[in-house]
Amino acid sequence: MLKTIIKREILEYLKSAKFVSGLLITVILTTVSTAINVQDYTMRHQDYLDAKKELKSNGFEISMFREPQVLSTLVRGKDRDLGNFLKFSVMNIPSRLTGYQDVEQRKYPSFSGFPAVDFAFLVRVVLGLMVVFLAYNAVSEEKSNGTLKLVMANALPRDKLLLGKLVSGLAVVLSSLLISAILAFLILLFHRAVSLSGADGLRIAGMMAVSALYLSVFYALGLFISVKADRPATALMILLQTWIFLVIIYPNLSVTLAEHLCPLPSEEALQRQYSAVYQKYSDAMKRANEAFDKNPRQFVEIWSTIAAENRKIDQEFARRQTQQMKWAEFLSALSPAPLYDQVMNRLARTDVREYERFMEGVNRLWQKHVERSRLRYTDPEAYKKTVLPDFSYRSDSAVDSLAATWPQGLVLLLFSLILFVLAYTGFLRKDLR
C-alpha cells in the first residue's frame, strides 16, 4: 500500500508545472553560477600564484599569502573579502590581511551587501522555495478537493498516508538536489584550474548531507502547515510568510541584535591604548633611535617589544570581534537558514574560523622571526644557523570540519523531526470532512 501511494505521489509531483519549472530554474542557475564562480576562483588563484612568485619576502619584511579555497566555487562565504596578503617586520605586524598592494582591501562597497549566488544560495533560497511549493498542498488540496475523504475510505491507516507523502516528497526534492549537485560537481571536475582532492570529496558529501537536512526541515514544515490549514491558498501564504521570516528577516535581525548586544570597543579606545604603549616606551625609543648605529640590538629590542604590545591590543580586539560573531551565530540558530550557512561555510573553509587559523599561523611565524632577529645581535653564529621556516598553518582537516559541524546538523535534524511529529499528530486528529 505504502508503495502505491509513494508511486502515485511521485508521479503526480513529476508531472506538475511547479516541479518542472523549479527544476529548470535550478539547473540553469546551478550551471551559470558555478561557471561564474569557477571563473572567479581561477582568477583569484592565478593572482595568488603570481603574487607568491613576484612579491617575495626580503630580509626585513616577510610576505605571506592566503590561498583562495577551492570549495569557494560552491560556497563563496567570506573567501573573497577577508584579504589575501600580509607583510610583517620585526617592528610591525598588521592586525588584518590586506590586498596584494599592501593597502586595506576596500573594493566595491556598493556591492558588499548583496549575497553571493553560489550553490549554497541555490539550495537555501531557490530549492527552499521549490520545497515550499511542493509541500503546501500535500494535504490541504486533497482536503479541499474532497479526495482526502475518498482515500481514507479505503483500508489505509492515516500514518501510512502521511508517511507516503513525506517519503515521496522528499524523494522528489532530494533528487532535484542531487541533479543540481551532480551538475555543479561535473563542472568542477572538468575545469582545468580546479583540482579536487579526496578530502574535498568528503567535504562535498558533508555539504550534500546538510543540504538534504535543510530541505527536509522545510518539507516537514510544509507538511505541518498543509495539515493544519484547510485551504491550499492559506497554506501557501502562511508557508511563504514563514519562509520570508526565517530566511530573510530573522538572520538579518539577529546579526543586528548581536552587533548591539555585544559592542566592540570604539576606535578611540583602541587609539588610546596604542598611544599609551608608545608613551610608555617613548624615552627608550628615542634613545634607541639615536644610538642605532652603535647599538642596533637595543633598537630591535625596543621596537619588537612595542610591536608585541600592539599585537596584544589587536588580538584582544580580534577576540571581541569573534565573541560578537559567536553571539550572532547563537542568536540566529533558531532559524534553519543561518545554521545551514554556518555548516556550509565551515565545510568549504570559507568562514572566519579558517581565517583565524591562518592568522594564528602568521602570529607564530612572526614570533619566530622576532626571536631570530634578536639573535642577530646576541649570537650571530646561531643567527646564521637558524633559518626562518616557511609559512604554514593548521588548516581544518575534512574530518575536523565534519566533527565540528555535527551539532548544527543535529539541530537541523531535530527541527525536521519535531515538525514531522507535529504534522503527524495533527493529521491523526484532523477532521477529514
Added chain:
Amino acid sequence: MKTIIRREFLEHIQSLQFLALLALTVILFAANGLIFVRSYQQQNDFYQKQVAMKENSPSTRVTYLFRRPNPLIFVAEGGNKDRPSGYSLHPKGALVAEPMNPRTFKLPDVLPLDWSFIIGILFSLYVILLSYNAISGEKEQGTLRLVLSNPLARVKLLAAKYFSLLFIVLVPLAVGALLSLIIVAALAPQILTLANVSRIFIAILLALAYVSLFIFLSLLVSALIPRSSLVLLTLLAAWILFAVIIPSSSIVLVEKLSAAPTEAQAAKMFEPMVQKEVWAKIKDIATKAERGEYKSEEEVKEAADRAFEEGQAKVVAFYENYDKAEKERTRAAKNLSRLSPAALLQYASEDIVQTGDEGEEQFLRQLREYSRVYDQYILKKVGKLVRTSNWSFGTEISLHGKTIEIHSPEPQEYQGDKSDFPKFSERRTPLAVSVKSALFDLSGLIVWNIILAGLAFSAFLRADVR
C-alpha cells in the same frame, strides 16, 4: 470604478498577507530608526572629536579631513560601513583614505536594514503576495466573468485593481516611514531639517514608483497565466532574479570581462617601476657626480630632488590610473546591474540622500578643491611644495672627493604662526544636484512602470476571461 477600488481595498485589508506585512513593517521600520540613529550618533561623536583634535594641530606636512557622517543613512546606507571616515591630504593633492575599517567584518554578511532594503527586497515580495491572484484568482473562481458582464470597461477594472493595490501598499509604507521618522525625531531631532525632510520625501516617492512597477508586473503575469500558483511561482522567480541574481552576478562578470590588471599584477609592477623611475636616475646622478659634471653640492641635491620628485610623480600617476580603472569597473558593474529595478531603487535612493558612491565622489571633489588652497598655503609659508614620499631613502654621493648625503625630499613643517591655516568646511550637496544624479535611475524606474503598465493592459484586454 470607485466601488471597485473600495471593494478590493477592503478585501485586501482583511487578508492575512496584509496583516503580516503591517506587523513586519512596524518591527522593521522601528528597528531601522533605532539602529541607524544610534550608529549616526556614534559616528558623529567620533567625527566631532577627530575634527576638534586635528584642528588644534595645523600642519604644512599633512592635514586630516573627515567626512561629516550622513544623518540619512537610515534611508539608504550605501555601503557606509565599508567607506573611509575621512582622508589625509598631503601636499600636491595626494589623498590617503583613513580607514575606519569594517570593524564588524567577522559577522555574517547581511544587507543593512535601511529603507532601500525594506522596500527593495521585502515590499516587492509582499506586493507579489498581495497581487499575484488579482486576475488569475478571479478567473479561477469564475467571478471575473460575472464582473465583466456588467457594463464595465476592462481598462477601468484593471486600473481599479492597480489603484487599490497601490493604496493598500501605501498604508504600511506610510505607517512605517512615519514610525521611523518619529523615532528619529525623538532621539535626534536635529536630523529632521527641511532639506533632509524633502530628501526623505523624494525617497518615499521613489519607493512608490518601485512598488508600482511590481504591481504592474504582477498584474501582467496574472493576466497572462491562468493558474494562480503558477503565477506566483513565475513572480517569485522574477523577484529572485531582480533582487539577488542580477546585482550580485554583475560584479563578477565585469571583473572577468575587464582588461584592467588584477591586483597582483598591479602590485608586481611596483618594484620594477620604482627601480626604473627613481633609483636608476639617482644612480645616474651619482655617476655624473663622480665624473665631476656638477659644480656644487647644491646642484647635486637639486638634481636628486628633481629626479626623485619626477619619478615619484610617474609611479603615483600609475596608481591613480589603476584606481581610476577600478572605479570604472565598479561603474560598469553598476550599469549592468541597472537591469534590475531593485538596483535602480537602491542607487536612486543613495543619490538622493548622498550616501553611496556618488556621495563619496562629491566629498572627494571638495577635497580636491581644498587641496589647491592647501598647496597655496604651503607655498606661501614654506616656499616650496614637496610630495610626501611613500618610500624614503638616503645615500651618499661623492663629488670632487667630498661625500654628500642625499635624502629623499620631505615636506617641511612651518614653524611660525599658523593661525591663518585655511579651514575646510564640507558643503552639503544641494538637493537639485542630488536629484540630477538620481535622474537616470529614476527615469529607469518610470520606464519600467510604463512598459509593464502597457504590457499588463494589452495582455488583459486580450485575455480570455471565460
